[in-house]
Amino acid sequence: MELEKVTIERRAEAKRRYDDACGTAHGLELIGERWALLVLRELLLGPRRFSQLRADLPGLSANVLTQRLAELEERGLARRRMLPPPASAQVYEATEWGLEAEPVIQALGRWAARSPMHDPTLPLSGVSILLSFRTMIDEKRARKLDARIGFVFGKDRYVARVRKGRIKVAQGAVEECDAIISAPPTALAAVVYGGAPIDLLGISGDRSAAEKFVTLFVLPPKVGS
Amino acid sequence: MELEKVTIERRAEAKRRYDDACGTAHGLELIGERWALLVLRELLLGPRRFSQLRADLPGLSANVLTQRLAELEERGLARRRMLPPPASAQVYEATEWGLEAEPVIQALGRWAARSPMHDPTLPLSGVSILLSFRTMIDEKRARKLDARIGFVFGKDRYVARVRKGRIKVAQGAVEECDAIISAPPTALAAVVYGGAPIDLLGISGDRSAAEKFVTLFVLPPKVGS
DNA sequence: CCGTATCCAATAAGATACTG
DNA sequence: CAGTATCTTATTGGATACGG
Numbered sequence: 001m002e003l004e005k006v007t008i009e010r011r012a013e014a015k016r017r018y019d020d021a022c023g024t025a026h027g028l029e030l031i032g033e034r035w036a037l038l039v040l041r042e043l044l045l046g047p048r049r050f051s052q053l054r055a056d057l058p059g060l061s062a063n064v065l066t067q068r069l070a071e072l073e074e075r076g077l078a079r080r081r082m083l084p085p086p087a088s089a090q091v092y093e094a095t096e097w098g099l100e101a102e103p104v105i106q107a108l109g110r111w112a113a114r115s116p117m118h119d120p121t122l123p124l125s126g127v128s129i130l131l132s133f134r135t136m137i138d139e140k141r142a143r144k145l146d147a148r149i150g151f152v153f154g155k156d157r158y159v160a161r162v163r164k165g166r167i168k169v170a171q172g173a174v175e176e177c178d179a180i181i182s183a184p185p186t187a188l189a190a191v192v193y194g195g196a197p198i199d200l201l202g203i204s205g206d207r208s209a210a211e212k213f214v215t216l217f218v219l220p221p222k223v224g225s
Numbered sequence: 226m227e228l229e230k231v232t233i234e235r236r237a238e239a240k241r242r243y244d245d246a247c248g249t250a251h252g253l254e255l256i257g258e259r260w261a262l263l264v265l266r267e268l269l270l271g272p273r274r275f276s277q278l279r280a281d282l283p284g285l286s287a288n289v290l291t292q293r294l295a296e297l298e299e300r301g302l303a304r305r306r307m308l309p310p311p312a313s314a315q316v317y318e319a320t321e322w323g324l325e326a327e328p329v330i331q332a333l334g335r336w337a338a339r340s341p342m343h344d345p346t347l348p349l350s351g352v353s354i355l356l357s358f359r360t361m362i363d364e365k366r367a368r369k370l371d372a373r374i375g376f377v378f379g380k381d382r383y384v385a386r387v388r389k390g391r392i393k394v395a396q397g398a399v400e401e402c403d404a405i406i407s408a409p410p411t412a413l414a415a416v417v418y419g420g421a422p423i424d425l426l427g428i429s430g431d432r433s434a435a436e437k438f439v440t441l442f443v444l445p446p447k448v449g450s
Numbered sequence: 451c452c453g454t455a456t457c458c459a460a461t462a463a464g465a466t467a468c469t470g
Numbered sequence: 471c472a473g474t475a476t477c478t479t480a481t482t483g484g485a486t487a488c489g490g
Contacts, residue, residue, distance in 0.1 A: 021346065023337045030337055128246070
């Protein structure tokens, strides 16, 4: 009975391979399943809990998330870790190699942003919008700003450091930032990419730094324009 | 009856979306289906016929190939075209935007090449190995070579131009090349990446140019080394 | 609450045979 | 050759229930 199950699993795994020596094909075997790349994306700015991942990827059901996390772990792209007491919560985090998949995620995102079918009004996770800043920053404009901007998305806190045209983003305490932006990620996206008025955002601290910050990012031109 | 079917199809399409404004998620909706990216890859060096695609992707069945091609066409990434008489054959070719997905394919391939689970002895298409040259060329070494190398993979002909550390690859006549390499793509991969002896390859023309050529490419180090 | 496991219905993928 | 049609199997997603 158990043996039979194992045999079936073997066959299933074998079937889903591409049997292709090309690195791209192997990459698809590693992170090509539905949702896998988005789960990995959510881990790129630091450890996340199961329930946070569920909240960030609303269409993903618990059983599939469990399976994707197990696969990422098995393949060496993520690991689960117990936070030390008093938190004592389990978190999932990307491994070094998992983090190195960011250029793949960026290349795909940048390419797809040109799509005429892209709908930027859909919901968006905090990690998504912050990663898009890393992808879409306009170096020339960004050189004019040297600031630390904090972001408050519900209970999550992130800090973006803009300096010399580059941006670094990480989870962290927002207290020492020049400005703090509190808003749903979708509102932030509407302001940065959709030209919505900045008063959709809660801003504290150096207001002008925040105002400059939201103008640093540009989407690539749509296909056919 | 017909209406019902349409409704069901609508619901199905809606279900497979990610409902995520992130460009990466949209990218997955465009080329995230199983095989889609590999089909597109096969179109990156020029038009291919249905049967060539089947031969290049042996694990892909005809019905799925039909479906993937229809989706690529519908999304503006590929088109079907009738070759002028006397050929009068139908071919599939990438659109401009489809060609722009090459960085995505490269990033994924480069990242996955570091995988300890990667098996480079599997079969490989001609397009795959030539694209890998674009990805893996060592600019420093390549600067020492200025040559046109022809490749004969069965009935397919390609030309690689190496110059100033860069490489360009296209379908084309091999007659005016400095050297011509005739070999199954797998053998070429074994020589270039696996250190196999070069006499696995049929070489005509400037032998030393071909010998230099096969040393220009390096794989990234495996994870954990 | 956190995470996993199980069951079920809906789709997608795969194998094979068939047609113009 | 260039696909369709059909049948089978696998995966996905949704709901729900279970253990810590």
